[in-house]
Amino acid sequence: MDPCEVVVAVDLGGTRMKCGLVAADGAVLHRETRPTPRESGGHAVLSGLLETVVELAQKAAADGHRVRAVGVVVPGIINAERGTVSAENLAWSDTPVLAELQAAIGLDQKVLLAHDVRAGGYAELRQGALTGTTNSLFLPLGTGIAAAMVVDGKLVSGDGYAGELGHTRFVHGSAAEQCACGQWGCLETIASAAALARRYAVRTGRVVDGAREVIELLAQGDADAAVVWREALAALTDALVMYTTLVAPTRIAIGGGLVGAGETLLAPLREGVHARLTFQREPEIVAAELGEEAGMLGAAWMAWDRVAAEESGEETV
Numbered sequence: 001m002d003p004c005e006v007v008v009a010v011d012l013g014g015t016r017m018k019c020g021l022v023a024a025d026g027a028v029l030h031r032e033t034r035p036t037p038r039e040s041g042g043h044a045v046l047s048g049l050l051e052t053v054v055e056l057a058q059k060a061a062a063d064g065h066r067v068r069a070v071g072v073v074v075p076g077i078i079n080a081e082r083g084t085v086s087a088e089n090l091a092w093s094d095t096p097v098l099a100e101l102q103a104a105i106g107l108d109q110k111v112l113l114a115h116d117v118r119a120g121g122y123a124e125l126r127q128g129a130l131t132g133t134t135n136s137l138f139l140p141l142g143t144g145i146a147a148a149m150v151v152d153g154k155l156v157s158g159d160g161y162a163g164e165l166g167h168t169r170f171v172h173g174s175a176a177e178q179c180a181c182g183q184w185g186c187l188e189t190i191a192s193a194a195a196l197a198r199r200y201a202v203r204t205g206r207v208v209d210g211a212r213e214v215i216e217l218l219a220q221g222d223a224d225a226a227v228v229w230r231e232a233l234a235a236l237t238d239a240l241v242m243y244t245t246l247v248a249p250t251r252i253a254i255g256g257g258l259v260g261a262g263e264t265l266l267a268p269l270r271e272g273v274h275a276r277l278t279f280q281r282e283p284e285i286v287a288a289e290l291g292e293e294a295g296m297l298g299a300a301w302m303a304w305d306r307v308a309a310e311e312s313g314e315e316t317v
Contacts (some may be wrong), residue, residue, distance in 0.1 A: 003064030007303040011295030014089040022300035042091030069110040071303030073119040078160035119298025121148020128289040129253035140256030191232040237272035255288030
């Protein structure tokens with residue numbers, strides 16, 4: 001492969017880091033996955049991230065490429081002003097991730113730190129299911145639930161706080177469970193992939209191998225799987241109707257592990273939203289297209305945007 005300019009892109013998850021060297025046209029010249037050393041604590045996670053970024057930059061140089069920037073995306077709450085991250089599943093609390101990255105890589109301001117779901121939404125906007133939209137939503141349904149909101153052509157950051165749709169309350173009364181965030185009845189407690197598996201186990205006393213097995217049981221006609229699935233769909237429908245009423249997206253792209261259910265998930269969501277809307281503009285509800293690479297690709301696009309902005313003096317997303 002001919003030498004060219006690249007960015008280092010890393011999507012740091014609770015289990016794995018998805019990494020790449022990405023050219024300005026979006027071509028992924030190198031990709032790899034590394035384990036996230038979460039079991040060893042927050043310091044080990046940060047050290048592993050820094051080591052990964054440095055080694056990818058070294059690989060780029062060894063291959064003759066010029067590294068222009070680094071893009072790293074993470075879960076949790078990012079304080080955009082201070083460059084700190086609080087993420088329970090990484091054992092981080094106000095951890096100075098941006099400063100540590102800048103010190104490790106030596107690129108100073110050419111380090112981009114962003115939220116993983118917003119990055120995934122940006123990738124879907126640039127080259128995936130949201131291409132061509134100016135008001136849309138990327139909603140991955142995985143271990144948790146968060147959203148990337150595109151409004152008037154721009155991602156909504158909220159200074160690092162926006163998009164936590166999974167922590168809005170859609171379950172009330174005795175059916176409400178306490179969420180990891182401390183609230184009761186959050187969408188995440190009933191409609192995430194983790195919630196499906198947990199709620200099925202509580203209902204039946206049988207531990208299952210994640211949401212995937214619940215969906216398999218649903219296809220086999222299991223009545224308990226049907227109940228937890230129906231309850232999840234009802235809460236998701238409520239959430240999509242609320243979001244549609246407030247923000248009027250033209251397209252909603254569903255991602256994460258649950259989208260593997262295909263039309264078993266998407267068809268009832270479309271039908272449920274359609275039945276509930278009156279005056280509102282009805283959105284398309286589609287599957288996201290970029291899968292597990294969305295966050296890494298979004299990190300790369302954001303890093304390239306940072307390079308372009310610095311060269312032109314304009315703001316980035």
